[in-house]
Amino acid sequence: MASPRLPTVPPRAPQRRDGRANSESGGGDSRDCNARIIETLLRLNETAGRSDDVGSSITEQLRLLLSLTGFDAAGFWLLDVEEQSLRLRIAEPQGLFETVPQPVRRVTEATYDSSALLNGIVSLNDAADQSCVSWLTPNSEAALCIPVTGRRGPLGTVWAFGSSRPPCSIPEMRTIRAIANQIGLTLERTAVDVESESNRVSRKDLESAATVEPVQNELQSFSLAGLRAASRTSAARYLSGDLCEVLSLSDRRTLFIIADACGHGATAGMVRAALRGALYAAIDTAADRMMSASTITDLLNRVVHGVTQPHQFITAVVGIFDPETGRLQYTNAGHPPPLLFRSGKLIPFESHGLVLGLTDSMAYASDEIDIQAGDVIAAFTDGITEAASDGSPMFGVAGISKAIIDCGSSEPESIVKAVWDASIRHQGGAIDDDCTMLAMRFNASE
Incomplete structure (x- = not known):
């Protein structure tokens, strides 16, 4: 299957040294940011609906997360309820598979994942907390651990890694949550499709x-x-x-x-x-x-x-x-x-x-x-x-x-x-x- 076509995303506003976006007039950057986020979310919904492959769809959503927030890499860890483990299944870029710490982790040992699934997004910064270093990639100094849930419960976590990442703005946090929700919907829709196809085959066999x-x-x-x-x-x-x-x-x-x-x-x-x-x-x-x-x-x-x-x-x-x-x-x-x-x-x-x-x-x-x-x-x-x-x-x-x-x-x-x-x-x-x-x-x- 051909790689999914990414939607065009407006470029990020120029960054000042303190990490905040420049603006030529008071409040203009906020309006531009909100418009960009709304447009991206609309395109996110369209592209998720077009993708026939769950892996391609989630990869596309991770790319959108990176383009919106300025993080360098992101990965999705899928929760295995029976084995009580989280396994890295999708990474953007692909090289993350080679550099990420603990691609497979036990839920009981995955402190930040467990906290995110219970309480919401967790922010990690090695400057503020040296204990999080073992969870960061070699080239990153900060990360977000984002819960992915569905109607029936937790499905996994998304990690976003970056170098010297400043705190996310409120609109960006909303966007990140929306992308995580979209990943959850993609997974649930795929599960329903697989179950429906299995039921269809079973019905056909029984009819025969x-x-x-x-x-x-x-x-x-x-x-x-x-x-x-x-x-x-x-x-x-x-x-x-x-x-x-x-x-x-x-x-x-x-x-x-x-x-x-x-x-x-x-x-x-x-x-x-x-x-x-x-x-x-x-x-x-x-x-x-x-x-x-x-x-x-x-x-x-x-x-x-x-x-x-x-x-x-x-x-x-x-x-x-x-x-x-x-x-x-x-x-x-x-x-x-x-x-x-x-x-x-x-x-x-x-x-x-x-x-x-x-x-x-x-x-x-x-x-x-x-x-x-x-x-x-x-x-x-x-x-x-x-x-x-x-x-x-x-x-x-x-x-x-x-x-x-x-x-x-x-x-x-x-x-x-x-x-x-x-x-x-x-x-x-x-x-x-x-x-x-x-x-x-x-x-x-x-």
């Missing part, structure tokens, strides 16, 4: 991952042997930890699974993806008639245990419906029990074991239900049952049951929509958890 493992936020319908089904899933973030599948096996049986990985976002989404991959692999490799709800659950448990951390787990219900016998076999691994609606009665499913992934030695049991024509099964994740707004109880099984009864229909699509809408209303219109709702209506055995 979401296309690989899509979440069906719209209502989905299925017509399979002996049943009709509908489902809907919504992710609290880009990726969902909920899994809902209704699959036709080659022997005309239907397998369904509803599962919920702990947590939200990318981590839960990756666990869900592992579970889904294991499910499809099991279906592809196992002989259908050898496949049962419990054997599928055993396999999924071993896979989840092998690919997740100890604190990660999945709740799941796996069911297999045989339209020839009208029997539904299911295994519940720590998931909210599905509900069977039959002739106006509600029958909850049983639970058969721990959640998936805690141990690879768990042997899951299963139960069977004789399905009757017109039976409806509602399965869901805790994003539905735990829906709540401030001060209200959770939606719960009672909310699901009421929504199904109130909708007055046994059609799966109507049931899913009724429960979904009622849950959203109950929590005030906002979804802050992964949510899945599945409804299945069974026909007579074939």
Whole structure:
């Protein structure tokens, strides 16, 4: 990148031997100084906004400080909060890196830096204080230590070095503070830009991952042997930890699974993806008639245990419906029990074991239900049952049951929509958890 172009700065007024600016008429030097400072600050703001590189921008601001005050050299020390140190990062001229004392200094040992960050600008003059000599460059006799702060706290210090530097005037001190503030703004703006770019890349990665493992936020319908089904899933973030599948096996049986990985976002989404991959692999490799709800659950448990951390787990219900016998076999691994609606009665499913992934030695049991024509099964994740707004109880099984009864229909699509809408209303219109709702209506055995 080309070196930044410096703005034109009006020349300093001629100096008398006592260090004060000459003036041809009383008060003229003060007016000229104020005008020059105002013009320089305006240009400072413009150039800081134009620079795409934080180093170039701060270098330019240090040059402006030197041109305004008559100091010979200046440097910016960046504060490292974790290491509790200050490190010289930018110097003007570059030779300052070779001559400055203590380019890296501990905060606890940097007396003047600490004082400036706590109390404001510190002035050093070896004629008045011999103890400051070790902090001055070889060719300087005086210096200023200027704090650089941001909205969140201290960011570092600027040191300006000079030979026989007289005390700064009030307008010059204001200018120095303004330049230090501008350096702080430059650093904070850069940090925000970097964070925004990082967030943009992360969002893009998550969006790409979401296309690989899509979440069906719209209502989905299925017509399979002996049943009709509908489902809907919504992710609290880009990726969902909920899994809902209704699959036709080659022997005309239907397998369904509803599962919920702990947590939200990318981590839960990756666990869900592992579970889904294991499910499809099991279906592809196992002989259908050898496949049962419990054997599928055993396999999924071993896979989840092998690919997740100890604190990660999945709740799941796996069911297999045989339209020839009208029997539904299911295994519940720590998931909210599905509900069977039959002739106006509600029958909850049983639970058969721990959640998936805690141990690879768990042997899951299963139960069977004789399905009757017109039976409806509602399965869901805790994003539905735990829906709540401030001060209200959770939606719960009672909310699901009421929504199904109130909708007055046994059609799966109507049931899913009724429960979904009622849950959203109950929590005030906002979804802050992964949510899945599945409804299945069974026909007579074939």
